[in-house]
Amino acid sequence: MIGMKGSDILRIVDALHREKGVDKEIIFMGIEAALVSAAKKKLGMEKNIVIEISRDTGEITALDGETPIGDFGDLLGRIGALTAKQIMTQKIREAERDVVYDEYSKREGQLITGTVQRYEKHNVIVSLGRTEGIIPWREQVPGESYNPGERIKCLVLEVKKLGQRVRIVLSRAHPDLLRHLFELEVPEIAERIIEIKDLARDPGHRAKVAVQSIDHKVDCVGACVGIRGSRIKNIVDELNGEKIDIVRWNDSQEVYIMNSMKPALVNAIELDYENKRAKVFVEEDQLSLAIGRRGQNVRLASKLTGWDIDLVTGTPDAYEERFQVHADGSRAPRPAAAEDAGGSSAADSGEETSADAAEATDDPAAEETPPQAEE
Structure with missing residues (x-):
């Protein structure tokens, strides 16, 4: 850099600008700062050294206070030139880091x-x-x-x-990756005709995505699945086979929870709004589907809706017949029901299976089912 012609300096600045993507003004300022630092090491740190490089010609002007410095290259010598080069390289790296940071920090979440x-x-x-x-x-x-x-x-x-x-x-693994893949594959989502209301994901295994159509003429579930499943297939392929359930969102919490439990069929739902806990009643032959493999289906439904879900076999009436309510609100099997249910399983006796407890379930009958879309 020292002893170069102005045109050579301009060429170097231009090359660094194109290669590193750093603004030319930042490069010029980096070179000037490097030369000032090297000059002070040579002449004394107390010196008021000012160095300017012409942005048009590349010529270097060096001042000690108001006194021009003669041959700047001879003054610094070889050691000073190396010092200037090291400082300049550091400044360019810092500028390059700032450029990369500014570019990618704007893309967080994308x-x-x-x-x-x-x-x-x-x-x-x-x-x-x-x-x-x-x-x-x-x-x-x-x-x-x-x-x-x-x-x-x-x-x-x-x-x-x-x-x-x-x-x-x-x-x-982040759930928002799935959201962006839907925006990429489903134009109606990108155009805000269909809205993703909630999503829950067990990365690599299964996910549930709740959607709602802003335009009532557009079927939100059908649009997400695509003709012969083409759209959902592209997303599943990108996620290496992760199964995806498309759930129709509803502002009725009962209907929404019922939809989230698919492919299992639900008999009825009782909601405890104070504790945000849902009691979901299913037939015994639907229990394995409702729980899912290792509790996956009920766990994802719980994450999706934001409700703690307890699975109960049978119907609400049958459940009430089997259990009595104490003054503190707790339930216990009625004496006759407990006697009749002796030796039976929790599912047979109408006892509850929560989403947390279902997570430990590894019933071979609760095999994972293929992705489901509502009819």
């Missing part, structure tokens, strides 16, 4: 496509073009494999500065 580069311990490094992102182990989907060179879609979860680097955290 969908991005990258290319898998490599693994570092349990983390996946993804090339985003001019920089790299990281998918930490906790944001990866169980069972997914990421092969170098593979193109994948991720959610930009967090962008922050770490020293001279920018750390871009990506996610494949």
Whole structure:
């Protein structure tokens, strides 16, 4: 840099601007700051050194106070020139970091496509073009494999500065990834004709998405599924086979919870608004479907609706016949019912199965069912 012609400096600034994407003014200011620092190390830190580079010609003007400095290159010498180069490189890196941060911090919460580069311990490094992102182990989907060179879609979860680097955290497991994939595949959602009201996800296994149509002429469930399932298939393929249930949202909590429990058929629902707890009655042959494999169906329905769900076999009348209500509001089997139900299962006796308890269920009969869409 020292001893170069002005035209050479302009060419270097232009090349750095194109290569790094850093504003030319920032590069000029970085070079000037580097030269000032190097000059002060040579002449003394107390000196009032001012250096300006012409933005038009690239010529360097150096002043010690108001006194022009002669041959600036000879003054600094080789060591000073190396110092200036090191400082300039640092300034350019800081400017480049700021450019990357400004670009990607605006994309937090958005969908991005990258290319898998490599693994570092349990983390996946993804090339985003001019920089790299990281998918930490906790944001990866169980069972997914990421092969170098593979193109994948991720959610930009967090962008922050770490020293001279920018750390871009990506996610494949976040529920909002599913939301953005629907916006990408279903034009009616992107155009706000259909609204995603709620979603719940068990990454890599199953998800439930509640939708509502703003335009009553548009069937929200059918639009999300697509002709012969084409739209939902593209999303399932992107998520490597994760099953997706499309649920019709309803402002009636009873109807909404009933819809969320599909593919299981529900007899009736009783709501405890004070504790936001729902008692869902199903036939015994629907209990396995209602619970789902390892409690997946009832757990996702609970997350989707925001209600704690207790599953009960039979009907409300049959349930009341079997249980008596104490003064404190608690229930216990009536003596006759308990005697009749001796040795029977919880489902047979009409006892409750909560969403939390269902999570521990691993009944082979409660096999996972294919994605469901309402009729």
